[in-house]
Amino acid sequence: MQRSWPILAGSLLLALCAEPALAFCGFYVAKADTKLFNRASQVAIVRDGDRTVMTMSNDFQGDPTEFAMVIPVPTVVKREQIAVSEKALLDHLDAYSSPRLVEYHDPDPCQREVYEGLRALGYLRAPASPKMRDERQKSLGVTIEARYTVGEYDILILSATQSGGLETWLRENGYRIPRGASEVLGSYIRQQMRFFVARVNLKEQARLGFTYLRPLQVAYESPRFMLPIRLGTVNADGPQELFVFTLTRQGRVESTNYRTVRLPSDVDVPTYVKHEFGPFYKAMFAEQVRREDMSVVFTEYAWDMAWCDPCAADPLSAGELRRLGVWWVEGDTTAGANVFLTRLHVRYDGDHFPQDLVFQQTGDRQNFQGRYVMHHPWTGEAACSEGDAYRRAVSARMEREAQNLAHLTGWSLEKVRRRAGLAPPPHAQQVTPAQRSWWDRLWDW
């Protein structure tokens, strides 16, 4: 049986939370989680000092016999350092940190205090015998440092002396190695990295009764704070999507060998985005990637995990954090535990991301979230004098919102205006001769 490797494929599921939840700054109405993206991998990295716990998951949806994962790791890992985690933990982390849409309802402009308040706030905007196998792998320079069955996975920790041998060994053992992988494997071998190879043990999977692949978790101690992405770019069919959630004690995590850029946030958008927040987020991300020439790492969320505002999902419990590997959280409460979450989103390919991602923890504890804001205009009667001013302000605000949306997503402004129910821009409207400037009349002859 040939196993494709590394496999990152999946289906697109759009899950929007329509249930509004009350929060201090606006009503949280929707989130855009990682399920929106095809070929997405999620990695949670808990890191403090040199201690690292990595939880890896991808959206593989095919036949489990086709699944295999080869990950370079900086050290040999023992059986006790590997665990199978729960998909729900990563899903919760994803939901908690997703870009979110919030909404505000404009109050009655005729209630002067409220109107003034808003204005002040600026809102009016193949199997062989074991012996033969051993000899074969020795001749290829491949050493199986350890072999474990953890949950539904068979895991091998390999070290190798030559890339050709390792590639041959992997092929002979049923891994479909892309052309060009040999060079990359060779580089990791010379960097004295080991290879963590996981595949599904069907018997164990049937016994355990899981119908999907649970994330794998590895704990190790190494000064290297990095994520190997080069293997995934060999012969990859187009760019891939990677979400990295780091949980650290000190502060935000950023890349040291690529620019780390914040996703545009706190932007007012037209209210129709409420019904298509998923496509909005995808288009916006694609546009930002295009503008940055697909060469940056985006920060989508950076927050102290003790709280959130508005909450796209409840913060993780102390138990959940511990299960993700946050060993310094004790007891039942996360208060004062100092867990800082950074959510990084990378779209990468071999041309734009030639190196593995290297990270550093910074002292930055400023909170940041991808947050998009809708303002619902007051629809009641506003017969007072402030009503006219309010309507003019709302028109101007809606125009700005449409422009924001077009700018963020690269969508056509005309289309956005139409969708937002806006009239054509003022310059296209009929103007009286008195309103025309002298230069408008200059070439009227």
Next chain:
Amino acid sequence: MPLTRDPRLYQIACLAGLLAYGVTALGFEVGPAQILMTLGTALLAQAACGFASGATRFDPRSALISGLSLCLLLRTDSLPLVALAAFVAVASKFVLRVRGKHVFNPTNFGLVAMILVSDRVWASAGQWGTGGFFAFLMACLGGLVAHRAWRSDVAWAFLASHVSFLLGRTAYLGDPLEIPLHSLQSGALLLFTFFMISDPRTTPDARPARVAFGVLVAAGAYYVQFRLFRTNGMLWSLFCLSPLVPLLDRLLPGDRYHWPASVAGATSGGTVDATLVADPGRLAAPGAVR
């Protein structure tokens, strides 16, 4: 002497330009408050330390260079730490001296000392990206050409060694050339090479010593990055190796560098008599500072 012959004026313009580019185009997280605090403290520290050491004239140029470099490199969310970094950087010039010459590049000392004492200070090596690399390179090279290689031998020695180490590693690992090229297209590397290690006031006096120092710093940076796997290898390497400079100066004596039209105390704590240098590329007469 024409004012424009002082390489520091070019440096100040260049660093200010880079800061404006970083803040507007690259989104550096340096607010006006941090910039004002850094520059203000650096200038105040220069004035205070200069006064304390008996200087007769206030020269803001070196302090401005240190301040602007700190704005480009130091990241923190605490204004008091910003002020402390600027103070420590400038004060180090007056306090940490061997035979009348300060030991550390002030920016390097201020930055590394703050990273050592506080976990709220960091340097973002990746903040430059590769986008404006060539414009950046031209600006740096322009500085060298304009000022006829004021002690640029140390910069070239460092750069050549750094490139050789990276290419050597690439060849050993069998990696594609894109990897070292990506690493080399770094604004952080250029800033370090042309504005920090090449600081003529803290590099060894003799040319062979400067070349050896450049190679050593490159080796140290490689060790920190690829053996210890820590970030900011260049900054750490320069910091750790700077105390070697007095030793190198003793083993290989050479002529002490002075800024053109250097005035007593302006940059060196008042222990030096005024020394005029006709050409920044040339060295001051031996004995003038001893």
